[in-house]
Amino acid sequence: MVTGDAGGDAAEIEHRVLVDLRLWGKERDLGRRYPAIFHLVDTAAVAAALWDDMVAPGLREDIAAELGLSVAAAGRTVQFWAALHDIGKLTPHFQCQLELPAGYPTPGHETPAHDRAAHLWLASALAEYGYPGGRRPLARLIAEVLGAHHGRFHRIDPGDLLPAKLPFLGLGTGPWEEQRRATSEVLAEILRPAVPTASLSRSSAMVVAGLVILADWLASQTRYIKTRLDAVPVAGTLAAVRAFHAGSASAAPGLVAAAGLTRLRLRPGSFAEEFPDFWPNALQASLAEHLPSAVTGPGLLMIAAPTGFGKTEAALFSARVLGAAAGRPGIYVALPTTATADQMFARVARYLSRRGVGDVSQALLHGMAWLSPVDEMIAKAVSADGVSGDRETRARFPEWMRGRKRGLLAGVGIGTIDQALLAVLPTRHNALRMFALAGKTVVIDEVHAFGPYMRSLLVTLLSWLGELRIPVVLLSATLPAHVAAELAAAYRGSAAPGELTDPVVSYPGWTYVQRDTPPISHAVSFPAEQRRTLLVERRPIAVGDDGELDRISVLTREFGDLAAEGGCAAVICTTVAQAQQTYDGLLSWRATVPASQRPDVVLLHSRFPVWQREAITTRVTTGLGRDGVRPDRLILVSTQVIEQSLDLDLDFLVSDLAPVELLLQRAGRLHRHPSRDAGRPPWASAVGGEPRRMVVLTAPEGDLTRIPGAWSYIYPAAALIRADRLLAEREASGIVVPDDVQELVDRGNPGDFPAHQDPLLVGFEKAETERSADVMVEQQFAHNRQIPQPRRLTRLADLSVGDMPPEDHAATRFNADSVRVLPCYEDVDRELRLGGPNGETLPTPDSQGQLARAELIAVMRHTIPVSGHLVAGRGDDHALPPPWRDIWPLGDLVLLRQPVDETGRISPARIGERTFLLDAERGLVEVGEG
Known part of the structure; x- marks a missing residue:
């Protein structure tokens, strides 16, 4: 400490110049140099405010316990570490970016970047504070943490961390070393950190790294630094730095609060108090009665129930219970798609308006979330819920959180599963994502929808969440038993699923798992009035004279009653092209129907411009939802986009053959809301609303060797064969929901590598071999791209391996090389027009070459996501011309130029051998695609 090393009385030491204020830490856009010591002091103050006001109580307790300190002492130690993050700026390499002050020698050779220099120097400097050593020295671990404050952990030769080696690494000796030591001692004197008695786990160290990154980001804001410039003293005395720290400590809580980095607070209460608009069903009542007493610490809750059975409300109630027990009050709801995330955002906003206390930060998180008017979405949701404007709760998405990589830090986040999976990929700032998750209960919906690659990433994520004592809620309408066992084992940190009793998730029902205790399971008895029979009728799909699939011959027969008596139905096609062809065929059929009986035919798929897809989705969810005005006659033609999380109630459904769990998921859209039963046409229901009916289009002439190639390209042929044969078994008797669901799901998903020959695949054993090989490829792909699980992590540098691709290009999905295209109409004057x-x-663009945010949004709302292979032949002509190509995110768009001649005739856009045309009704069409 300063007092011990300097000598003299306390008053003299307070006013002795110890740090050189000519050594700068910030300068850009400030008009002057900001001394390094004061940026370090600012960061410490912000870290302290985050520790007190944002870091989850359970996380603080866990970090403190690992260090052998009280929560308060651990907080002082963590803020001291945060203060040291930029100590590497007190080196020749960094200071040489501006003119060196007199008395400081220039380096004899190039020195490391300042983040790497901090790692090198702190490994020995922190050891002098008496940190625990042994096989895992804490000083070296914290040096690794602080060296990663720019988002990447460094791989450094252990020999370079020895004090004797430092003079030869270009860090500078003499006055450089004197200033680093003086600065660290002044910070220690002011912050009074405790000396840990034990080391920190590497998983917790990753989280601390995220906290340091966040503190640095907040303290580095130019606007904030400018408010502190007038407080900069003329000399670096201990008294002056102490006084400056007092000002920083006073300002930091307001800075943290303005960013929205406050802890979520929810009112406790019963399920009925949380959701007063309806009486809890059997599943919700079971959770309300038994879950609170089962939860004694962090755990994993798996809920399996049919679609439309209130799993969202069950999850929100459970997340509050689990979060309170674990001291992790935040919530992140992870969904499979951007569309489902947008739908969920409003539902959660309504919940927060009723149950939140004080300001609640709520973020929408997916690649295109910045296009969404979240403020309007929150206001509309709250208004629809009838919450008065004078309530103390105020949900908001603060401006600071709308920056890249920040939204996950909100108290409540709703987004895609990709945003959570990025934490286990070696991307820059993955530690910040893990820190953001560490204060939350993580709710993951539609778990059954994950393929082998994503499920491998999920297993690694769950291993980290379990290690960090983060509660998790998994939701599924069709969860195979072997998947439930695998996910539970990952959360528990088991080497194999069988180390503890494998959980049995009853259907419907729930299972709760803690790390070191047997699972607790509760089956739910379905009320007789909610038990439904699903009649599934297989129809071989016809093949036309041109070799194309002919759905229309089946559909026109099936939709005769709908045209005559009314009703609402859907057709789910496997590909976009097939959906577009089916839409065209139904329009031709519609023209032959008497005018008074013509149903509306609506097309919905992923290849519409953003604005149009949103409008169509709103139309169908309003008309086919719980309370909207129902159309007299409507046929929705779609792809898989409607099978997950969209609230649709259908009288009848036709689907292409798909894996059995997805067919059951789709069937959940049939008669979804009992309140609609009384208004169904006679052809759609028997007396009492039963049974439901779904037609599944299968292979031509029922020959499973002729499954259409487009279907087996999307889904494994083995899964389609199993599904067809399972449906054949039940075609006469029907499928009783929920009684028969789990058996069908387990038989349709026997595991990645079945131990015994499957009787469902007799004659098609090769298909199973091919499926198993594909699974192995995806799993190996995931293994090669993800970070290690916590118990296999040997050093933090393993979290930052490889080239560390930008998050936008990180592989959270297998072969999902999605890009966005911008269809434009090019007139004879070469002007590009939208819409x-x-x-x-x-x-x-303005004089600075930029567009206003509203203008960017207007352009991006005309974009369409497509698979990258469709535009693989793109060249320079398929990028926007200057100056638009230099504007983020327009530079990443693929331009589809559709020439328009003097007569108004539109020609397709060409990319390589492919041609595309944006059709007003059918969306983006690949001309000639079958």
Whole structure:
């Protein structure tokens, strides 16, 4: 400490110049140099405010316990570590970026970047504070943490961390070393860190790294630093630095609060108090009665129940219970798609308006979330819920959180599963994502929808969440038993699923698992009035003279009653092209129907511009939801986009053959809301609303060797064969929901590598071999790209291996090389127009070459996501011309130029051998695609 090393009385030491204020830490956009010591002091103050006001209580307790300190002492130690993050700026390499102060020698050779220099120097400097040593020295671990404050952990030769080696690494000796030591001693004197008595686990160290990154980001804001410039003293005395720290400590809580980094607070209460608009069903009542007493610490809750059975409300109630027990009050709801995330955002906003206390930060998180008017979405949701404007709760998405990589830090996040999986990929700032998750209960919906690659990433994520004592809720309508065992084992940290009793998730029901205790399971008795019979009728799909699939011959027969008596139905096709062809065929059939009986035919798939897809989704969810005005006659033609999380109630459904669990998921859209039963047409229901009916289109002439190639390209042929044969077994008797669901799901998903020959695949054993090989490929792909599980992590540098691709290019999904295309209409003057030949031209950038946010949004709402292979032949002509190509995110768009001649005729856009046309009704069409 300063007092011990300097000598003299306390008053003299307080006013002795110890740190050189000519050594700068920040300068850009400030108009002057900001001394390094004061940026370090600012960061310490912000870290302290985060520790007190944002870091989850359970996480603070866990970190403190690992260090052998009280929560308060651990907080002082963590803020001291945060203060030291930029000590590497007190080196020749960094200071040489501006003119060196007199008295400081220039380096004899190039020195490391300042983050790497901090790692090198702190490994020995922190050891002098008496940190625990042994096989895992804490000083070296914290040096690794602080060296990663730019988002990447460094791989450094252990020999370079020895004090004797430092003078030869370019860190500078003499006054450079004197200033580093003086700075660290002044910080220690002011912050009074405790000396840990034990080391920190590597998983907790990753989380601390995230906290340091966040503190640095907040303290580095130019606007904030400018408010502190006038407080900069003229000399670096201990008294002056202490006084400056007092000002920083006073300002930091407001800085943290303005960013929205406050802890979520929810009112406790019963299920009925949390959701007063309806009486809890059997599943919800079971959770309300038994879950609170079962939860004695962090754990994993798995809920399996049919679609439309209130799993969202069950999950929110459970997340509050689990979060309170674990001291992790935040919530992140992870969904499979952007569309389902947008739908969930409003539902959670309504919940928070009723149950939140004080300001609640709520973020929407997916790749295109910045296009969404979240403030309007929150206001609309709250208004629809009837919450008065004078309530103390105020959900908001603060401006600071809308920056890249920040939204997950909100108290409540709703987004895609990709945002959570990025924490276990070696991307820059993955530690910040893990820190954000560490204060939350993580709710993951539609778990059954994950393929082998994503499930492998999920297993690694669950291993980290379990190690960090983060509660998890998994939701599924069709969860295979072997998947439940695998996910539970990952959370428990088991080497194999069988180390503890494998959980049995009853259907419907729930199972709760803690790390070192047997699972607790509760089956739910379905009320007789909610038990439904699903009649599934297989129809071989016809093949036309041109070799194309002919759904229309089946559909026109099936939809005769709908045209005559009314009703609402859907057709789910495997590919976008097939959905577009089916839509065209139904329009032709519709023209033959008497005008008074013509149903509306609506097309919905992923290849519509953003604005149009949103409008169509709103139309169908309003009309086919719980309370909307129902159309008299409507046929929705779609792809898999409607099988997950969209609230649709259908009278009848036709689907292409798909894996059995997905067919059951789709069937959950049939007669979803009992309140609609009384208004169904006679053809759609028997007396009492039963049974439901779904037609499944199967292979031509029922020959499973002729499954259409497009279907087996999307789904494993083995899964389609199993599904067809399972449906054949039940075609006469029907499927009783929920009684028969788990058996069908387990038989349709016998595991990645079945131990015994499957009787469902007799004659098709090769298909199972191919499926198993594909699984192995995906699992190996995941293994090669993810970070190690916590118990296999030998050093933090393993979290930052390889090239560390940008998050936008990180592989959270297998072969999901999605890009966004921008269809434009190019007139004879070469002007590019949006929305049509006479649409608006691209907005003109300002004098700085930029577009306003509203203009960017307007352009991006005309974009369409497509698979990268469709535009593999793109060249320079398929990028926007300057100056638009230099504007984020327009530079990443693939331009589809659709020429328009003098007569108004539109020609398709060409990319390589492919041609595309944006059709007003059918979306983006690949001309000639079958």
